[in-house]
Structures are given as structure tokens and as C-alpha cells.
Amino acid sequence: xxxxxxxxxxxxxxxxxxxxxxxxxxxxxxxxxxxxxxxxxxxxxxxxxxxxxxxxxxxxxxxxxxxxxxxxxxxxxxxxxxxxxxxxxxxxxxxxxxxxxxxxxxxxxxxxxxxxxxxxxxxxxxxxxxxxxxxxxxxxxxxxxxxxxxxxxxxxxxxxxxxxxxx
Amino acid sequence: xxxxxxxxxxxxxxxxxxxxxxxxxxxxxxxxxxxxxxxxxxxxxxxxxxxxxxxxxxxxxxxxxxxxxxxxxxxxxxxxxxxxxxxxxxxxxxxxxxxxxxxxxxxxxxxxxxxxxxxxxxxxxxxxxxxxxxxxxxxxxxxxxxxxxxxxxxxxxxxxxxxxxxxxxxxxxxxxxxxxxxxx
Ligand SMILES: [Mg+2]
Numbered sequence: 001x002x003x004x005x006x007x008x009x010x011x012x013x014x015x016x017x018x019x020x021x022x023x024x025x026x027x028x029x030x031x032x033x034x035x036x037x038x039x040x041x042x043x044x045x046x047x048x049x050x051x052x053x054x055x056x057x058x059x060x061x062x063x064x065x066x067x068x069x070x071x072x073x074x075x076x077x078x079x080x081x082x083x084x085x086x087x088x089x090x091x092x093x094x095x096x097x098x099x100x101x102x103x104x105x106x107x108x109x110x111x112x113x114x115x116x117x118x119x120x121x122x123x124x125x126x127x128x129x130x131x132x133x134x135x136x137x138x139x140x141x142x143x144x145x146x147x148x149x150x151x152x153x154x155x156x157x158x159x160x161x162x163x164x165x166x167x
Numbered sequence: 168x169x170x171x172x173x174x175x176x177x178x179x180x181x182x183x184x185x186x187x188x189x190x191x192x193x194x195x196x197x198x199x200x201x202x203x204x205x206x207x208x209x210x211x212x213x214x215x216x217x218x219x220x221x222x223x224x225x226x227x228x229x230x231x232x233x234x235x236x237x238x239x240x241x242x243x244x245x246x247x248x249x250x251x252x253x254x255x256x257x258x259x260x261x262x263x264x265x266x267x268x269x270x271x272x273x274x275x276x277x278x279x280x281x282x283x284x285x286x287x288x289x290x291x292x293x294x295x296x297x298x299x300x301x302x303x304x305x306x307x308x309x310x311x312x313x314x315x316x317x318x319x320x321x322x323x324x325x326x327x328x329x330x331x332x333x334x335x336x337x338x339x340x341x342x343x344x345x346x347x348x349x350x351x
Contacts, residue, residue, distance in 0.1 A: 048245025059222025085211025
């Protein structure tokens with residue numbers, strides 16, 4: 001079942017035109033990362049930290065590709081300046097696929113304080129968000145990803161801990 | 168030789184490449200010495216020059232040069248590990264190492280004391296790491312561009328910067344003209 005969510009997410013992103021992926025690891029994203037590692041139809045590389053990932057994605061987009069970064073929501077805090085002064089300043093479309101580690105179900109207490117901030121921080125940063133609570137929400141990924149391309153902006157897909165963990 | 172003189176010496180061989188130039192005075196110096204469409208001046212995002220260069224190099228056969236600083240690389244050391252493991256043959260990282268945070272008032276960086284970025288790059292797994300003087304950099308860069316080997320060149324230069332104005336280009340104009348130079 002877990003794999004099915006991963007497959008659903010990755011195929012929705014690919015179908016919407018995303019062809020370049022980087023990841024900072026997350027236990028909840030391991031299924032997606034495994035799929036990307038074995039997919040020769042797209043480019044994929046692991047990065048050491050979110051900020052670096054935004055830099056690599058910006059470069060890939062200058063070269064014409066449509067990038068996506070897989071990250072935990074805590075990584076948003078590591079990347080505020082890169083998103084503002086590189087991604088939004090140069091108007092680079094990018095999809096942020098974020099596991100919402102701070103949401104209910106998360107067993108690690110330290111994830112919660114950043115998690116409480118995540119939705120409001122995304123709003124303050126003027127990043128359009130699709131918050132997926134249920135499996136059927138994933139169907140809305142296509143229009144959000146197209147919106148990123150049309151508006152040349154970053155967009156975020158925030159996936160609840162329980163959706164990633166229990167399905 | 169300081170950074171301005173180093174950039175001046177490299178400009179002729181940068182013409183047929185795609186250049187990602189570090190934020191602040193390095194970009195302002197390159198812009199004032201010679202402004203071309205194939206230059207992407209970083210206007211923000213401190214520390215990410217090598218990462219932008221790597222990402223671009225993965226999408227094109229053209230040679231991509233990230234014109235980096237020592238302070239900037241120290242802010243993003245993980246990038247050297249990613250470069251060591253994923254860099255294609257067309258990517259060259261030049262670290263203009265003046266042992267100084269030149270854009271913020273020439274405070275010393277740790278490369279002016281015990282830290283060796285060449286040894287860090289080797290430890291990260293980069294195969295072709297060259298440490299050289301500013302004067303020898305042009306010839307060595309010419310060689311690695313011809314051989315098409317992914318390389319890290321640490322060019323040891325003196326601190327000191329030219330006082331120059333902020334680059335007056337709109338980011339979208341800069342982005343678009345850079346993009347068209349990739350295609351041409
Ligand atoms: Mg320096």
C-alpha cells in the first residue's frame with residue numbers, strides 16, 4: 001500500500017512534466033526515492049542539504065528541465081533565503097514534495113515546533129500549497145504542478161504524516 | 168595577483184563556456200571586465216554558486232564553469248561531495264581562493280590559516296583537483312576544458328577587491344539572455 005502512494009506521487013509529478021529530481025532523505029520518502037533511483041526516464045541525484053538542492057534545481061532549470069525537490073518540511077527552514085533570493089527572484093518553477101513530519105502521527109517531538117510553523121511559513125513566503133490529507137488529494141497534483149510552470153514559481157505539496165505512514 | 172586580475176586573465180577562455188559567477192564583488196568584477204550573455208551573475212543565494220553550476224552541467228554538453236570563492240565554498244561544503252560523485256565531464260569548479268570574505272569587507276577566512284580546500288575536495292572524492300597560483304590558472308583551465316575532465320581548480324590569489332556598483336540587470340533579463348546563450 002505504501003508503495004502505491006509513492007507510485008501515485010511520482011507518476012503524477014512525471015505526468016505533469018517534472019523530469020529532474022533531487023532528494024534530502026526522509027524515512028517517509030524512502031519509497032519515492034527508491035522509485036527515482038531506478039527510473040532512467042528522469043534525472044535524479046541525492047543532495048546533502050535542502051539549500052544545496054535548491055541551487056542544483058535552479059541550475060537544472062536554467063538548462064531547461066522542470067525540477068522537484070523531495071524533502072522534510074523541516075528543510076523549509078533551512079532554505080528560506082535560497083527560495084527567496086534565487087528561486088522566486090529569478091522566477092524558477094520548482095515542485096517541493098514535502099513530508100509533513102510535524103503533523104499528527106509524528107513520533108519525534110522535536111519535529112513539532114517547525115511543523116506548527118510550516119503552513120504559515122509557506123503562506124508568508126507566497127508559495128502555493130497542496131496539502132494532502134487523504135489519498136484522493138493526490139489527484140490535484142497535476143494542476144498545481146502546471147501552475148508552477150505557468151507562473152514560474154515554486155509550489156509545495158505537503159503530505160500528512162498519517163497519509164504517508166498508514167496507507 | 169588578486170581576484171580582479173585573475174578574472175581578467177580568464178575572460179578570453181570563458182567565451183565558449185557557460186559561467187555561473189559567485190555573488191557580490193566577483194560578479195561585479197566579471198560584469199565590469201566583460202559582460203556577456205553566457206555569464207549568469209548570482210544576485211542572491213549566498214553559497215550556492217557551485218550547486219547552480221553542477222545542476223546546469225547535468226543538462227548540457229557545453230562546458231560549465233562555476234567561478235567560486237573560498238568563503239562561499241566553505242558555506243556549502245556538502246556540495247563538494249555531490250560534485251565528486253555526480254559531476255559530468257563538462258563541469259569545472261574554480262575556487263578563487265583569496266583567504267578572505269571579499270564582498271563583506273575582507274574578513275579572513277579559515278583558508279588563510281590551516282584549511283585547505285584542495286584537500287577537502289580530494290577528501291570529498293573529487294578526482295582531478297589542482298591547486299595553483301593565480302598566474303597559472305588560465306593555462307590549467309584551458310587544459311582541463313580541452314581534456315573534458317571534471318575538475319576542481321583552487322587558485323591561490325591575494326585578497327583585495329575593486330569597488331564597483333551593483334549589477335544593474337533585471338533578474339529575468341539576465342536569466343533569459345543566459346538561456347539563449349545555452350541554446351546558441
Ligand atoms: Mg574569498
